[in-house]
Amino acid sequence: MDTPVKLELDGLSDLDRDDLEALLSGGGAKPGDYEFVERPPADADRAQDFGLTAVVIAVLPVTVAAIGAWLAKKRASRKFKATVRTWDANGQKRYESEISWSSSSSAPPPAEIIDKLSEASKVDPEYIEQEMAKLGK
């Protein structure tokens, strides 16, 4: 991808990947705006086993909103853990933060997810909220 700023969310299962892909394409993101990366296991000996997948998006309002909508949907799960990272045009890591909860009651409210994504991506939080609402319907 030629995008100057990239955002990555890791720890996705195959089903998560399909969900996110539907939200990304449904929200208007083009195939080149995002890619799914099979995370090589920390140890090469694990190659035969399940690797988790990460999604890397070009930071655009539509892609960030899709990630937000997906995270909002995941709030029904009691346990969740993923890391959000962003890199600038020079490939320097600009932001890293974990999003996690261990019970559905401890899941962050949507506003907190929006703030975190906005902080990571510098996309206007109001825009993310609006687009998330559309995608979440």
Add this chain to the structure above:
Amino acid sequence: MIDRQIINRQIINRQIVNRQIINRWCSLDSGSYVDTLSSLAYIDGLDTWTALAGVRDGSLPSDLLPLLYHELTHHWTLHSPVGYVLSIAKISAAWAMFGGKSAPSGVSPGDYAKYLAAGIFLRAWGEGLAQYAEFDVSAGSAQSQTFATHVVWTLYCLGDAARQDMQKAANQLLATARTTPEMVDRKANALRQPFTSRNGGYLPGYLAVKRVASRLRAAGGVFEDTDFVFSYLKAFVFNDPITVQMSLTMDGMAFSGQYFEHLSRRFAELLERSDEELRQAGDAMDKLMASRSGVTNDPLEAGEAQFFPGLFVSQSDYASAHLLLIQRLQHLGVFKDLARSATDGPENVIEQFYRAIANQRYLFCLSSSDIAASDVLAGRLTSGEAVVLVRTPDRNTYFLSHWNPDRYVEIRGITPFELDPASRTPVDLPGLRLEVWLDPVRTKAFVCLHSGEAKRVGIQSLLGRCEWPDLPNIMPRDDAVHLIEIFDRSLRESPIGSGSGPATSLDQATEILKERVFKATDALLSRLAFPGPNAEQIAGMLAAKGLGGLPSYHPDALRGLALMSLADSSGQPVEAVLGSSGLPPSCLDLANALIADMENLGWSARSGAVWSV
């Protein structure tokens, strides 16, 4: 080469918590696993204090139950005659490659072919059974109960109740745990895995187990009990004496060629049997298992314990297989006196390594955590017994018996239980680690405090009455994990052959064989999983994305399908599970579209009342 110094250093300088054992059987998307060589287990997300209190008080987290069931199933399947020969094939290849003149007779690098051929199929079948345990099994009307179910009942402290109450309570516990949104997602994700044995064979294993189980259940009688079906399908493969005989008498290439013929014939014959024949077979096995004391089936136990009637194998084959297995383990030095062999030369490092891990393979490590030295004190009770005091996270004190290699003192029975305040002294030992171990065969559990240098400091039994022999001198889990990693890497990466050509590793040398085994495994599992004429077409459609390859696929469709089948196995109305799942009601309509896709392929989602997914 395996370097003795490296191994010794790793034992002494325990420093790792590495969850990544190769050739391990895992639990889909969690980090839990059981290793094939040693049966060592790791349960993801269970800290030692929770495990300790959970086993002691019957308060293990209920949402952990399906995962625990999954891993205990792996441990159960590997602690079997066929699990043993799988492990023997691997260690024999290592002996042949690294043992030099000290290698026992009859070992060959070709034994690795046996490990690959059997291991790839057994992994998929084992994953299928483990998922069947997670998603489907509940106790019913059979007289006997499976080992895994029994252990779970005991762990969740239902052991003192009457059998009927125990069944009801355990099934309720499982039903609740199976219908959480996480489990719906977990099962949906399992159905979304590729239909291939290359990634562990989760989906082909599960669908094959489900369809064979469905045939057995249709026969009725004792097979109406899914717990019994589970037990039967485990024994059919993992207690098969013919596989044991083949593996211990044939060379690697001959075995890898004939193993799949044997399996294909054996399954085909089973599926062709009449309902009456199957019911009789089931009754025979159920009666014998119920008559045995408890549910133990230690594969090294002699005599009738190894015989499983109803599996369509003669009793004499069980006896021959058992004799061969014991002789082979003797030959590899597993039963040698540990103390005597401690002074053996470096050439016996493999023997020592295998003896150490083989002697603790019947144990299941539930949890392992670091403990700060500042949280441990040594002391004495006023009765004179030496004890170890460990500070718990909530700043209480947990007492262990001071480790005594000659006898175990049950401090819980001492009255008055009073600590001599003047006896308290700091324990200045490196690398303290607290571990909870289960002996699932004898339904016992203990907690052990190790120091670095693999020494024991304190011990306390948690389940059942305990004698000294019940508390074996085990290697701490992470030391064992690390040794196995070194061993595995050395085995697979070391050059083989002595020719003048370029060096070839065992991994490279077995690439072609591995490909052949993947294909043979996939072909066998697709024949078992799908109806005859369409098996190849359906397997092809599911090869890359599992049920995600069906035309009407949508993630919520798969969740809907998972929800319907989990509601069924939990005996709960679909509407009730839907209500608590957070999923939109439309997921059921989407699931019905998937079901229609399956019907169009000639693959029914349900056979009678039984789900095939």
